[in-house]
Amino acid sequence: MLNREQYDMCNLFLAACLILAVAWPASSFAQDAVDSKPAAASEQEIEAGKALYQKWCVNCHGEEGDGEGPAAEFVRPRPRNFRTGLFKIRSTVGVLPSDQDLFDIITRGMPGTSMPAWDKTLKEQERRQLVHYVKTFSRRFARATEPPQPLTIGSRVSSSAESIEQGKELFRSIECFKCHGEEGRGDGPSAPELTDDWGFPIRPANLTKPWNFRGGHAPEELYRRLHAGVAGTPMPSFTDSLDNEKTWHLINYVMSLWPDPSGNHPPLKVVLKAHRVEDEIPDAPGDEFWNDYESFDYSLVGQVIEDPRQFTPSVDMIQVQAIYNENELALRLVWDDPTHSRPDPAAGVFEDAVAVQFPVEIPSGAKRPFFVMGDEQLGVQLLRWSTAGGEAGAALEQNGHGVHAVTTQPADTQQTTAAGEFSHGQYRVVLKRPLTTGDAGDIQLEAGRFIPVAFFVWDGSNGETGSKMAISHWYYFLMEPPTPTTVYIYPAVGVIVAAGLQWWVIRRLRRKS
Amino acid sequence: MKRHTSMMMGAVIVGWVGLLAGPAPAYEGGAVAGGGSISGTVKLAGAAPAVKPHEVNKDQNVCGKTKPNESLIVGTDKGVQYAVVRLTNIKKGKPLDTSKKPVLDQKDCHFIPHVVVVPAGATLDIKNSDPITHNVHTFGFENDPINKAQPTSLPVIPAKFEFPETIKTQCDIHKWMGAYIVVTDHPYVAVTDAKGAFKLTDVPPGTYKLEIWHEALAPVTQDVTVKGGADTAVPAELKAK
Numbered sequence: 037m038l039n040r041e042q043y044d045m046c047n048l049f050l051a052a053c054l055i056l057a058v059a060w061p062a063s064s065f066a067q068d069a070v071d072s073k074p075a076a077a078s079e080q081e082i083e084a085g086k087a088l089y090q091k092w093c094v095n096c097h098g099e100e101g102d103g104e105g106p107a108a109e110f111v112r113p114r115p116r117n118f119r120t121g122l123f124k125i126r127s128t129v130g131v132l133p134s135d136q137d138l139f140d141i142i143t144r145g146m147p148g149t150s151m152p153a154w155d156k157t158l159k160e161q162e163r164r165q166l167v168h169y170v171k172t173f174s175r176r177f178a179r180a181t182e183p184p185q186p187l188t189i190g191s192r193v194s195s196s197a198e199s200i201e202q203g204k205e206l207f208r209s210i211e212c213f214k215c216h217g218e219e220g221r222g223d224g225p226s227a228p229e230l231t232d233d234w235g236f237p238i239r240p241a242n243l244t245k246p247w248n249f250r251g252g253h254a255p256e257e258l259y260r261r262l263h264a265g266v267a268g269t270p271m272p273s274f275t276d277s278l279d280n281e282k283t284w285h286l287i288n289y290v291m292s293l294w295p296d297p298s299g300n301h302p303p304l305k306v307v308l309k310a311h312r313v314e315d316e317i318p319d320a321p322g323d324e325f326w327n328d329y330e331s332f333d334y335s336l337v338g339q340v341i342e343d344p345r346q347f348t349p350s351v352d353m354i355q356v357q358a359i360y361n362e363n364e365l366a367l368r369l370v371w372d373d374p375t376h377s378r379p380d381p382a383a384g385v386f387e388d389a390v391a392v393q394f395p396v397e398i399p400s401g402a403k404r405p406f407f408v409m410g411d412e413q414l415g416v417q418l419l420r421w422s423t424a425g426g427e428a429g430a431a432l433e434q435n436g437h438g439v440h441a442v443t444t445q446p447a448d449t450q451q452t453t454a455a456g457e458f459s460h461g462q463y464r465v466v467l468k469r470p471l472t473t474g475d476a477g478d479i480q481l482e483a484g485r486f487i488p489v490a491f492f493v494w495d496g497s498n499g500e501t502g503s504k505m506a507i508s509h510w511y512y513f514l515m516e517p518p519t520p521t522t523v524y525i526y527p528a529v530g531v532i533v534a535a536g537l538q539w540w541v542i543r544r545l546r547r548k549s
Numbered sequence: 550m551k552r553h554t555s556m557m558m559g560a561v562i563v564g565w566v567g568l569l570a571g572p573a574p575a576y577e578g579g580a581v582a583g584g585g586s587i588s589g590t591v592k593l594a595g596a597a598p599a600v601k602p603h604e605v606n607k608d609q610n611v612c613g614k615t616k617p618n619e620s621l622i623v624g625t626d627k628g629v630q631y632a633v634v635r636l637t638n639i640k641k642g643k644p645l646d647t648s649k650k651p652v653l654d655q656k657d658c659h660f661i662p663h664v665v666v667v668p669a670g671a672t673l674d675i676k677n678s679d680p681i682t683h684n685v686h687t688f689g690f691e692n693d694p695i696n697k698a699q700p701t702s703l704p705v706i707p708a709k710f711e712f713p714e715t716i717k718t719q720c721d722i723h724k725w726m727g728a729y730i731v732v733t734d735h736p737y738v739a740v741t742d743a744k745g746a747f748k749l750t751d752v753p754p755g756t757y758k759l760e761i762w763h764e765a766l767a768p769v770t771q772d773v774t775v776k777g778g779a780d781t782a783v784p785a786e787l788k789a790k
Binding site: 122 | 607684690697698721
């Protein structure tokens with residue numbers, strides 16, 4: 037069991053992970069010019085690059101540049117193997133990237149992967165030295181006599197309803213959906229079988245999450261990905277099948293799938309607010325009712341504290357809406373999962389699941405249960421929904437005193453109901469539970485109190501079960517107190533009094549005159 | 550393409566000389582008088598493993614429900630189809646004909662032929678005869694890899710290959726679709742037929758290294774001596790890898 041200090045360390049670590057997950061993709065990607073001539077690298081520069089490589093890069097990319105460093109198996113996508121000279125992000129015509137392309141990737145990192153940005157760690161000169169050394173791993177660079185030529189980007193077709201419609205039609209006709217899915221969530225029929233050039237599984241981009249795009253989400257970058265392809269992956273070049281205009285239509289359509297035109301990660305809101313309504317709350321997760329209420333987005337990271345760990349979760353965000361009425365709380369949970377898993381434990385496939393975690397007791401001070409399903413002293417309640425009993429899914433109330441000490445409540449105290457659906461790579465689940473219950477294992481919900489809340493998601497097709505899952509840190513849940521009726525009465529009284537006074541003053545003045 | 554070609558040709562001079570064990574010697578083509586031939590049947594040593602057809606799990610309306618698995622076809626009398634037989638050290642012989650355009654077609658979600666020979670410098674027409682999109686993904690190293698989408702609006706992708714190499718090719722959208730492109734700088738290359746038979750003709754008399762390669766089996770190389778006007782029969786057995 038972890039002591040207090042270890043809790044704090046874990047919390048700090050998780051917080052750091054979350055900050056990184058949010059902060060990396062948020063940096064915008066500028067357009068960089070392609071080199072006009074190949075940089076002549078001196079032996080000293082290559083040697084300097086080698087020393088830097090062996091200090092900073094070798095753990096993932098390997099001593100030989102083969103992407104087989106000791107940490108390689110813990111990251112997904114796998115670190116790039118440099119030996120064939122194939123690089124994902126290129127601004128060039130042909131196979132080789134420019135020096136500037138490589139420099140930019142080292143500088144900015146790759147969103148949605150384990151490749152960090154090195155601009156704070158390494159000086160510009162050091163990053164350029166690394167470029168020279170990385171190029172020595174493949175003789176494709178040495179045998180090239182001309183510098184890579186830049187890809188031409190034609191004049192932009194601005195976005196419009198017509199352009200988006202044409203882009204949507206192209207998305208269908210050239211079959212982008214085969215990998216990226218009909219609604220762009222990376223859940224197409226070919227997605228589960230895709231491998232990179234080295235045979236490792238690889239996922240198509242979820243086009244609705246541009247902050248994870250490896251080469252950035254500036255429109256020009258999307259243009260380059262469509263025309264140059266993503267080398268070493270199944271993403272092909274469309275340069276022979278898309279002219280300039282069609283390319284922009286397709287980009288405009290893809291950008292229309294984004295939750296925000298900026299393409300940035302949704303802002304983190306620490307407090308999940310539950311809005312009070314007077315009426316019945318609908319059960320169906322697809323009900324239009326939910327369109328009217330604010331959504332709170334929480335980043336998820338792999339559970340890497342307790343064994344067995346999950347270093348490569350496939351779900352990285354959950355969107356939550358909370359509504360309550362006089363009797364019950366309803367939580368709508370929405371998350372992207374590329375696969376609707378059919379449990380087959382022998383094949384390493386488990387049910388898909390989600391859980392909302394509250395402490396059993398609302399803490400009066402700063403002390404909360406350990407955020408990964410509680411600890412020996414302080415227990416948590418889990419409202420879990422899973423497809424274990426069938427594809428329709430069902431809810432289960434559980435209690436946790438640690439990730440390996442989770443118990444299911446007896447049948448007569450199960451009061452949470454659920455309705456869930458899976459469509460085009462997305463789960464939507466509504467969980468409902470009475471505000472108060474008579475059960476000792478249940479949290480008794482009170483409006484106006486800040487209640488810790490955390491989230492867990494399991495993607496069964498990614499081998500996730502038990503402690504192998506995606507997790508959030510503790511956030512706060514607040515049921516907004518109902519608006520007191522005085523809020524409506526006072527302004528009305530004020531208006532009547534003011535009008536009365538005015539009428540009286542005018543009357544007096546008229547009489548005097 | 551032109552710039553690319555000159556870049557690659559330059560690369561041969563600059564890069565290969567320094568980086569490979571030795572420069573690839575240029576092949577010299579001309580009239581062959583009094584040549585002989587090499588023939589044989591490539592056979593599988595040991596029992597033929599069961600090879601199941603590929604199950605089609607998407608686009609069944611176009612592709613059908615199963616596709617033949619051509620990764621190892623063993624015919625009657627253990628003849629192995631789609632083995633590539635080539636002389637590896639021939640410097641001089643009949644000319645390499647680069648005028649014909651070999652074709653690699655994608656029809657019913659299947660590459661036809663499974664193994665295609667392309668003379669270096671010739672253009673391979675990669676076709677899509679299906680009403681759906683494929684992607685042509687080659688894994689060349691000496692020749693730059695290709696990964697191009699081929700929707701129905703792009704029925705032919707002409708692809709030029711410069712350097713001798715056997716290149717794995719696949720469609721990522723339809724994982725079962727696989728083929729090999731054999732690039733050669735001389736004409737003494739053959740692909741075995743359904744019986745495992747091959748024949749190389751008009752070979753100038755001399756002793757050569759004959760390589761037999763198959764995607765699923767261990768390759769073998771042997772010395773073969775050719776006499777003018779005569780056929781040299783080569784016994785050829787391949788074992789599992």
